[in-house]
Amino acid sequence: MTTPHQEELLPATRRALLHRIAVAQSEGRAPSLVAAVVRGGKAVWTGARTSVEGHAPDERVQYRIGSITKTFTAVLVLRLRDEGALDLADPLEKHLPGTGVGGVTVAELLAHGGGLAAETPGPWWERTPGSLRPGLADVLGERPLVLPAGRRFHYSNPGYALLGALVEKLRGAPWEEVLRREVLVPLGLRRTTVRAEAPHAGGWAVHPWADVMLPEPLEDLGVMAPAGQLWSTAGDLARFAAFLVEGDERVLDPESLREMRTPAAPAEAADVASGYAYCLGMEIRHQHGRSLVGHTGSLPGFLACLTISVADDVSAVVLANCTSGPAPFTVAADLVRIVAEAEPRIPAPWQPLREADPAALDLVGQWYWGTSAFVLRLSADGLVSLEPLSGNGRRSRFRPTEDGTWVGLEGYYAGERLKPVRRPDGSLSHLDLGSFVFTRLPYDERAPVPGGVDPEGWRGIG
Structure with missing residues (x-):
C-alpha cells in the first residue's frame, strides 16, 4: 500500500x-x-x-x-x-x-x-x-x-x-x-x-x-x-x-x-x-x-x-x-x-531577522530577578523569550504589541505583560513583568526595586 x-x-x-x-x-x-x-x-x-x-x-x-x-x-x-x-x-x-x-x-x-x-x-x-x-x-x-x-x-x-x-x-x-x-x-x-x-x-x-x-x-x-x-x-x-x-x-x-x-x-x-x-x-x-x-x-x-x-x-x-x-x-x-x-525531524535552517527593531534589541541579554539570573533572547520570528540561566524556573515567550509591551504566551506568564521601563533620558531602566522588576544587575540600585536596596550595598560577613 x-x-x-x-x-x-x-x-x-x-x-x-x-x-x-x-x-x-x-x-x-x-x-x-x-x-x-x-x-x-x-x-x-x-x-x-x-x-x-x-x-x-x-x-x-x-x-x-x-x-x-x-x-x-x-x-x-x-x-x-x-x-x-x-x-x-x-x-x-x-x-x-x-x-x-x-x-x-x-x-x-x-x-x-x-x-x-x-x-x-x-x-x-x-x-x-x-x-x-x-x-x-x-x-x-x-x-x-x-x-x-x-x-x-x-x-x-x-x-x-x-x-x-x-x-x-x-x-x-x-x-x-x-x-x-x-x-x-x-x-x-x-x-x-x-x-x-x-x-x-x-x-x-x-x-x-x-x-x-x-x-x-x-x-x-x-x-x-x-x-x-x-x-x-x-x-x-x-x-x-x-x-x-x-x-x-x-x-x-x-x-x-x-x-x-x-x-x-x-x-x-x-x-x-x-x-x-x-x-x-x-x-x-x-x-x-x-x-x-x-x-x-x-x-x-x-x-x-x-x-x-x-x-x-x-x-x-x-x-x-x-x-x-x-x-x-x-x-x-x-x-x-x-x-x-x-528519521528525526531535520530542523529548519537558522535565518536572521529580516529587519532588527532597535527597541527590541535593547532588551536582549542578561537580566536579574533579585539574585536569579535570566536571559532574554530575540528570535527570527519576532518573539522574545525569557529563560532562567540555571535551566530551572519560569520561562515564556512573548509577542510584541502596538503599545511597546510584550504579552506572555505560555506557562506562568501566559497573558501577562512584559513592559520595558525607560529613564527620562530614554535609556532602559528595568523590565516590569506583572510587578516583578528585572534589572541588569542583581538588586540594581539604579532601578526601583520593590522594598529598596540597602545603601551600604553588597558586603561580607565581617
Missing part, C-alpha cells in the same frame, strides 16, 4: 510501520485496519491489513470515527469565538436558554469540565436510533449534572450535543450543514460525511473467545451527532491532522489551534499520573517520552485514533472496524515513535 509521498520515508521505516499495523490487526483480531502517517503537512505513508468487501482498504475507505467528531465540533465553536459571536466564558444560557444546565460555560463544555453526566439516560445511545432522543431534554435527562461545574474533568457525550445545538442556534442552520460548509469543504475533506458513503467498512463485533464475528448496527445518532456521528478516511484525517498543526485562515488560525491543544480541564489525580489531560476538543497523552495531542474515537463496530507530535512534526491515524481489539492510541503512538526515532 503506497501513497504518492511514500518514497519520502526510508524502506526500513516503511517496513517497521507495516509490521506494527500487521501485529495490531493480527493480535487485536480486527477485520480490517488502515493507518496513515503525516509529516510536513502531507501523508507520507499509508498501510492496511486484510479487506473491506473483498478489497484491500486504502486511504479512501470510510470508517466511523466516533469521538474524533468532537474535535470537528470544537473547531466550529472556536470559529464562533474568533468571530465574536460568543466568548468561551459565556454561560450556555446566554446563547441557548432553557436547557436546565445554562450556568455551565462554553469552555467547560468544550473541556468536559461542566459536571454533566457521561452518557444519556435510557437505552444505549450508540446502538439505538437517534429518533429515540428527539430533543436535548432526552439526552440530558432529569439529572444532567452529576458533579459541580468547573471542579474536575468528567467526560460527557451529552455536553457535545449541547455544543452542536449551540452551533445550530448561532448559525441558524443544522450542525452537519455548518460543518460541511465551514470545515469540510474548505479543507478538502470530501470523504468525511455524516452518513456512510461507499466504499465504507462495515462495523463488526468479534467474539472474545472464538474467531467469529457479529455485525453491529449503524445507527444515526440524531441530536447526539456532534459527539460522534462522522465517517471519515485515513486520507481525510491525515489532512485534518495537518490542519490541526498548521491552521488554515479559511477555518482557524494557528493561534486558535494552539489554544485548542492546551490543557483546559482540572485533571484528576489518576489522569495526572497517567499523563492524560483534556484541552478544548482534544486530548493530550504522554507516551514514549513525548507529548501527543489529538483524539480517540469508538462506536459499536469501530475504533479510531488521530494523534500528533507537534515537536516531531509527525501525526498518525489508525482506523479499524471492530468494537474492541487493537488499542488505536497505542498503535498510533507507536507509528509516531517509529518515524520520529528512525
Whole structure:
C-alpha cells in the first residue's frame, strides 16, 4: 500500500510501520485496519491489513470515527469565538436558554469540565436510533449534572450535543450543514460525511473467545451527532491532522489551534499520573517520552485514533472496524515513535531577522530577578523569550504589541505583560513583568526595586 509521498520515508521505516499495523490487526483480531502517517503537512505513508468487501482498504475507505467528531465540533465553536459571536466564558444560557444546565460555560463544555453526566439516560445511545432522543431534554435527562461545574474533568457525550445545538442556534442552520460548509469543504475533506458513503467498512463485533464475528448496527445518532456521528478516511484525517498543526485562515488560525491543544480541564489525580489531560476538543497523552495531542474515537463496530507530535512534526491515524481489539492510541503512538526515532525531524535552517527593531534589541541579554539570573533572547520570528540561566524556573515567550509591551504566551506568564521601563533620558531602566522588576544587575540600585536596596550595598560577613 503506497501513497504518492511514500518514497519520502526510508524502506526500513516503511517496513517497521507495516509490521506494527500487521501485529495490531493480527493480535487485536480486527477485520480490517488502515493507518496513515503525516509529516510536513502531507501523508507520507499509508498501510492496511486484510479487506473491506473483498478489497484491500486504502486511504479512501470510510470508517466511523466516533469521538474524533468532537474535535470537528470544537473547531466550529472556536470559529464562533474568533468571530465574536460568543466568548468561551459565556454561560450556555446566554446563547441557548432553557436547557436546565445554562450556568455551565462554553469552555467547560468544550473541556468536559461542566459536571454533566457521561452518557444519556435510557437505552444505549450508540446502538439505538437517534429518533429515540428527539430533543436535548432526552439526552440530558432529569439529572444532567452529576458533579459541580468547573471542579474536575468528567467526560460527557451529552455536553457535545449541547455544543452542536449551540452551533445550530448561532448559525441558524443544522450542525452537519455548518460543518460541511465551514470545515469540510474548505479543507478538502470530501470523504468525511455524516452518513456512510461507499466504499465504507462495515462495523463488526468479534467474539472474545472464538474467531467469529457479529455485525453491529449503524445507527444515526440524531441530536447526539456532534459527539460522534462522522465517517471519515485515513486520507481525510491525515489532512485534518495537518490542519490541526498548521491552521488554515479559511477555518482557524494557528493561534486558535494552539489554544485548542492546551490543557483546559482540572485533571484528576489518576489522569495526572497517567499523563492524560483534556484541552478544548482534544486530548493530550504522554507516551514514549513525548507529548501527543489529538483524539480517540469508538462506536459499536469501530475504533479510531488521530494523534500528533507537534515537536516531531509527525501525526498518525489508525482506523479499524471492530468494537474492541487493537488499542488505536497505542498503535498510533507507536507509528509516531517509529518515524520520529528512525528519521528525526531535520530542523529548519537558522535565518536572521529580516529587519532588527532597535527597541527590541535593547532588551536582549542578561537580566536579574533579585539574585536569579535570566536571559532574554530575540528570535527570527519576532518573539522574545525569557529563560532562567540555571535551566530551572519560569520561562515564556512573548509577542510584541502596538503599545511597546510584550504579552506572555505560555506557562506562568501566559497573558501577562512584559513592559520595558525607560529613564527620562530614554535609556532602559528595568523590565516590569506583572510587578516583578528585572534589572541588569542583581538588586540594581539604579532601578526601583520593590522594598529598596540597602545603601551600604553588597558586603561580607565581617
